[in-house]
Amino acid sequence: MEITGPVNDPLPGRPAARQLLDTVTLPCGADVDLLLEQVADGRADGRDAHQRQCVHCQAALGEFTAVWGPVTELAATPVAVPPGLAAAVMSQIRALVRDVWYTLQLTEIGAVRIAARVVAALARDSAQMVPGVRIALGRSTQGLLAAVAGKATAGHRHPHAAAGVLGRTAVVDLAVAVTYGDPVQDVAREIQRHVTATLREQAGLRNVAVNVTVDDILIDER
Numbered sequence: 001m002e003i004t005g006p007v008n009d010p011l012p013g014r015p016a017a018r019q020l021l022d023t024v025t026l027p028c029g030a031d032v033d034l035l036l037e038q039v040a041d042g043r044a045d046g047r048d049a050h051q052r053q054c055v056h057c058q059a060a061l062g063e064f065t066a067v068w069g070p071v072t073e074l075a076a077t078p079v080a081v082p083p084g085l086a087a088a089v090m091s092q093i094r095a096l097v098r099d100v101w102y103t104l105q106l107t108e109i110g111a112v113r114i115a116a117r118v119v120a121a122l123a124r125d126s127a128q129m130v131p132g133v134r135i136a137l138g139r140s141t142q143g144l145l146a147a148v149a150g151k152a153t154a155g156h157r158h159p160h161a162a163a164g165v166l167g168r169t170a171v172v173d174l175a176v177a178v179t180y181g182d183p184v185q186d187v188a189r190e191i192q193r194h195v196t197a198t199l200r201e202q203a204g205l206r207n208v209a210v211n212v213t214v215d216d217i218l219i220d221e222r
Helices: 032-040 049-053 055-067 069-076 085-096 116-128 143-152 184-203
Strands: 105-107 110-112 133-137 163-166 169-179 207-218
Touching: 032 055, 049 055, 055 069, 116 133, 116 163, 116 169, 116 184, 133 184, 133 207, 169 184, 184 207
Parallel strands: 169 207
Antiparallel strands: 105 110, 133 169, 163 169
């Protein structure tokens, strides 16, 4: 194939387009990069009206298909799970659920475990530092929800922990009273942001969800 003259010269003042191949068009004017992309996407057989009539495009698509073959073959090969990986993952899961009332962070020099009640206490203290928060409790004060939660945790060592923890993940329930006049939803969002940051920094948690229930509004008497 012979091409004379410059190919795809950029217009004055414009940078040259990124080229994947030295020759960017076929003699028929077809864009080579588009043809290669067509092959890479597995659409070599989906030829348009021009390609069905053009020997240049047909040749290019055929050659690109052959050259791209090893990549296609490798992409279609199922990835086998390395020996022992499944057992290692299951072992880690067993370690995480061995005591669901503690976080677990494995380090090079040992394990760090923090009780759920400590996580809950950190969350309460952090929430009370947010402007507009007057009271922060570790469990929703809604009667039915509190009764169900209390019954479910009665047999555990930390029945009053308002935090669910596993590994480096925690979900915390907070019930708060805020000052009258402060935008309630803004205060609630700030509680979420502040408590999340506190638990990540002080308890080494990675994934934190903070549920906030605003149960009362108090008048600032100062």
